Amino acid sequence: MKTSALVLLLLCSPALAATPRTALLDVSADVLEPGESQVNVIWGQYSRGLLPRVQASSHLSPLLLTLLNLSAKAQVLNRPELRVSVEGGAYWLAAGSLAGLHLFAFPVVVRGTVPLSDTLQLNLGAGYRRLVLDAEETSLNSNLLHAETTLVRHDSRGAFLLTLRAPLLNLQHLRAQSLLGNRVLEGTLALDDISSWGVMLSRDQLFGKTGHVRFGLGYRHRPGFLFVESIGPVMLTFDMYWR
Numbered sequence: 001m002k003t004s005a006l007v008l009l010l011l012c013s014p015a016l017a018a019t020p021r022t023a024l025l026d027v028s029a030d031v032l033e034p035g036e037s038q039v040n041v042i043w044g045q046y047s048r049g050l051l052p053r054v055q056a057s058s059h060l061s062p063l064l065l066t067l068l069n070l071s072a073k074a075q076v077l078n079r080p081e082l083r084v085s086v087e088g089g090a091y092w093l094a095a096g097s098l099a100g101l102h103l104f105a106f107p108v109v110v111r112g113t114v115p116l117s118d119t120l121q122l123n124l125g126a127g128y129r130r131l132v133l134d135a136e137e138t139s140l141n142s143n144l145l146h147a148e149t150t151l152v153r154h155d156s157r158g159a160f161l162l163t164l165r166a167p168l169l170n171l172q173h174l175r176a177q178s179l180l181g182n183r184v185l186e187g188t189l190a191l192d193d194i195s196s197w198g199v200m201l202s203r204d205q206l207f208g209k210t211g212h213v214r215f216g217l218g219y220r221h222r223p224g225f226l227f228v229e230s231i232g233p234v235m236l237t238f239d240m241y242w243r
Helices: 002-012 061-065 094-099
Strands: 037-040 045-051 054-059 067-079 082-093 102-115 120-134 138-155 158-177 184-190 197-207 211-221 234-242
Touching: 067 094, 082 094, 094 102, 158 211, 197 234
Parallel strands: none
Antiparallel strands: 037 045, 037 234, 045 054, 054 067, 067 082, 082 102, 102 120, 120 138, 138 158, 158 184, 158 197, 197 211, 211 234
């Protein structure tokens, strides 16, 4: 019932077709035009179109913690009925090397955008992230796979977004020195995260000639007592960006 009410709210809002300025890049297969830039305030992300259908981006704020990162997004299919993009990147915690800690992350995301009408579009995505951690006596390889879908409804002052995200695979490989003796313990564990899913309703509001503000409220179903990406079951999102 709650999800149906959210969908009705999207469908009943005043409508206006999306434009290059109002297109939502983070949930869709769209990319910046060559020479076009976008700056996100909260995480200090800077994105720029480099070539036709290719953009690059980096989170600048984490650089203060020497978390070096760079990603690229390429639109591999651009048809009226379907647009598809592939985005990949790399993160390196350079500061960890001072303490003998080597941490790398390699995320990859595939997104597809299906226009349902001039004002309504469906975005489907699947993401994979490999995390590699290597310390003095411990090494960890984490492989995470998730799926997400976002329904977007554009109107005269922005867009509503309804996003559903769910994990598909959580595979952990650990190698560590045993605390009970001088031997090495090694093993692989597949965690059951399928019951963990989240839904969020967001608003992307235009202001001025180039500004956007994004805010949203959601629910995350995650059994247990430890909630890392939310305050209990409640999820909040906020960002500001200029294009």
